[in-house]
Amino acid sequence: xxxxxxxxxxxTGMQLPPQSLPEKVGEExxxxxxxxxxxxxxxxxxxxxxxxxxxxxxxxxAKESLSVMIAFSLLAVLIFGLAFDLRxxxxxxxxxxxxxxxxxxxxxxxxxxxxxxxxxRGTLAALLLAPVDRSAIYFGKFLAQLFFMLxxxxxxxxxxxxxxxxxxxxxxxxxxxxxxTVGYVAVGTLFxxxxxxxxxxxxxxxxxxxxxxxxxxxxxxALTAAVIDGRAFDDxxxxxxxxxxxxxxxxxxxxxxxxxxxEEA
Amino acid sequence: xxxxxxxxNRTGLGSVLFLLxxxxxxxxxxxxxxAALVYARPASNLAGDEQxxxxxxxxxxxxxxxxLLVYVLSLVGSVGYLITRKLGWDxxxxxxxxxxxxxxxGTLITGALWAKPTWNAYxxxxxxxxTATITVLIYIAFLLFRNGIDNRQARARxxxxxxxxxxxxxxxxxxxxxxxxxxxPVIFNGAxxxxxxxxxxxxxxGQTISIAALAFSLLCITLMIYRWRQxxxxxxxxxxxxxxx
Numbered sequence: 001x002x003x004x005x006x007x008x009x010x011x012t013g014m015q016l017p018p019q020s021l022p023e024k025v026g027e028e029x030x031x032x033x034x035x036x037x038x039x040x041x042x043x044x045x046x047x048x049x050x051x052x053x054x055x056x057x058x059x060x061x062a063k064e065s066l067s068v069m070i071a072f073s074l075l076a077v078l079i080f081g082l083a084f085d086l087r088x089x090x091x092x093x094x095x096x097x098x099x100x101x102x103x104x105x106x107x108x109x110x111x112x113x114x115x116x117x118x119x120x121r122g123t124l125a126a127l128l129l130a131p132v133d134r135s136a137i138y139f140g141k142f143l144a145q146l147f148f149m150l151x152x153x154x155x156x157x158x159x160x161x162x163x164x165x166x167x168x169x170x171x172x173x174x175x176x177x178x179x180x181t182v183g184y185v186a187v188g189t190l191f192x193x194x195x196x197x198x199x200x201x202x203x204x205x206x207x208x209x210x211x212x213x214x215x216x217x218x219x220x221x222a223l224t225a226a227v228i229d230g231r232a233f234d235d236x237x238x239x240x241x242x243x244x245x246x247x248x249x250x251x252x253x254x255x256x257x258x259x260x261x262x263e264e265a
Numbered sequence: 266x267x268x269x270x271x272x273x274n275r276t277g278l279g280s281v282l283f284l285l286x287x288x289x290x291x292x293x294x295x296x297x298x299x300a301a302l303v304y305a306r307p308a309s310n311l312a313g314d315e316q317x318x319x320x321x322x323x324x325x326x327x328x329x330x331x332x333l334l335v336y337v338l339s340l341v342g343s344v345g346y347l348i349t350r351k352l353g354w355d356x357x358x359x360x361x362x363x364x365x366x367x368x369x370x371g372t373l374i375t376g377a378l379w380a381k382p383t384w385n386a387y388x389x390x391x392x393x394x395x396t397a398t399i400t401v402l403i404y405i406a407f408l409l410f411r412n413g414i415d416n417r418q419a420r421a422r423x424x425x426x427x428x429x430x431x432x433x434x435x436x437x438x439x440x441x442x443x444x445x446x447x448x449x450p451v452i453f454n455g456a457x458x459x460x461x462x463x464x465x466x467x468x469x470x471g472q473t474i475s476i477a478a479l480a481f482s483l484l485c486i487t488l489m490i491y492r493w494r495q496x497x498x499x500x501x502x503x504x505x506x507x508x509x510x
Contacts, residue, residue: 187430187434190426190430191427191430194410194423194426194427195410197419197423198414198423199413199414199415200413201413204406204409204413207405207406207409208406208410208427210402211402211403211406211431212403212430212431212434214395214399214434214438214442215434215437215440215441218438218442218445219441221445222444222445238444239444242437242440242441242444245437246434249433249437250430250434253429253430253433254430257426257429257430260347260422260426261422261423261426263422
């Protein structure tokens with residue numbers, strides 16, 4: 001795969017406000033580096049893309065996140081297949097649950113590396129010193145992680161077909177996986193940044209993340225089950241909306257609070 | 266310094282009022298137990314085990330109201346801290362979450378005990394049960410998370426951010442859980458025709474419910490203030506230790 005470093009251009013008329021968040025009111029806060037926040041949307045997207053391509057390039061060279069995610073997913077699908085083999089008469093009964101459990105659990109592995117790798121290599125401070133708005137770092141990490149998780153999902157789905165003999169590659173399931181992953185990574189990137197600063201970060205992230213993911217999990221399982229049962233779109237469209245609302249809300253909230261994480265750094 | 270917790274005044278008016286509040290709380294809890302076990306008349310439309318088990322409802326609902334009250338307080342603390350950056354708000358958040366988790370677990374346990382004779386199973390994925398469980402899990406995660414952060418200000422800030430984001434997910438969780446169990450939507454606030462274990466409320470039962478709500482609210486507030494004061498002392502101790510070193 002080739003990463004192209006050319007700037008992203010946009011022809012939309014949208015303009016991002018020059019300073020997306022008001023300066024924090026602090027008594028003696030010194031701003032060490034002048035943030036380059038000008039340049040409009042095109043410049044902002046270029047910064048986001050720079051972070052994303054850096055993440056993808058680092059992953060292509062180190063192979064420590066995506067490869068682990070994929071190996072874990074395949075293993076988990078196999079183990080679930082084996083675990084339900086004796087007592088579950090029909091694999092369609094458990095396939096939706098298995099799909100979403102595997103997506104959520106394997107995602108934790110990737111998200112842990114998102115900021116964990118920066119802390120391990122000591123590059124977090126350098127990343128934070130980059131003269132870009134903090135939200136650009138967030139969206140850069142978000143897009144890279146989304147990319148990894150979608151590749152992971154693209155491998156889980158056909159593998160589940162082999163193990164469970166259920167065709168999960170149907171249009172609305174794919175839409176559900178996309179929307180669910182967006183919401184998952186939106187909250188997950190924020191929490192990974194929080195957890196990276198605590199002592200037990202690797203083990204803490206799933207505990208922080210999974211309860212908050214309950215809506216995505218329920219919506220995903222219900223949507224997948226409905227599609228497998230061959231129900232009409234009207235019967236499951238509310239799950240699509242639950243995911244859309246969750247995605248929009250979590251991206252907005254993460255965008256607003258991400259700036260607050262590193263204040264003294 | 267703004268971070269130094271005020272030295273508590275043991276003999277001031279505040280302390281006397283707080284002592285009174287403690288005594289009132291103990292009396293209220295005793296009254297609540299008497300009302301729930303003795304004063305309230307048995308539910309007329311239930312019989313046998315179900316009728317006896319119904320009395321746990323007063324504890325169940327009391328715990329629930331108490332948990333709700335302090336969880337809302339914790340949200341106030343989180344927002345307050347993020348706006349003012351005063352550690353007092355953060356201590357409010359921590360104290361409320363601890364008491365809230367206690368009451369939340371109480372709600373789940375009493376609920377499970379009540380569900381066995383009434384619904385014939387300790388656990389169901391009823392929307393309210395699901396949402397209450399997820400809420401308790403979120404706040405347990407909050408407490409574990411905070412313990413792992415050494416810097417006091419960072420601990421307060423991260424805790425507040427997490428509490429805020431997690432809280433926003435709860436309404437979506439509730440509606441998802443509500444739709445998850447059935448294909449047809451439940452009319453908002455409407456009576457659920459399939460609900461089991463409901464009972465008619467007589468006057469003595471209504472009074473007991475009010476007593477329980479009041480008693481548990483008092484209990485939660487009192488426990489919260491105790492913990493809040495203790496956390497203040499902890500912060501002060503840490504500051505003094507730092508100054509000596």
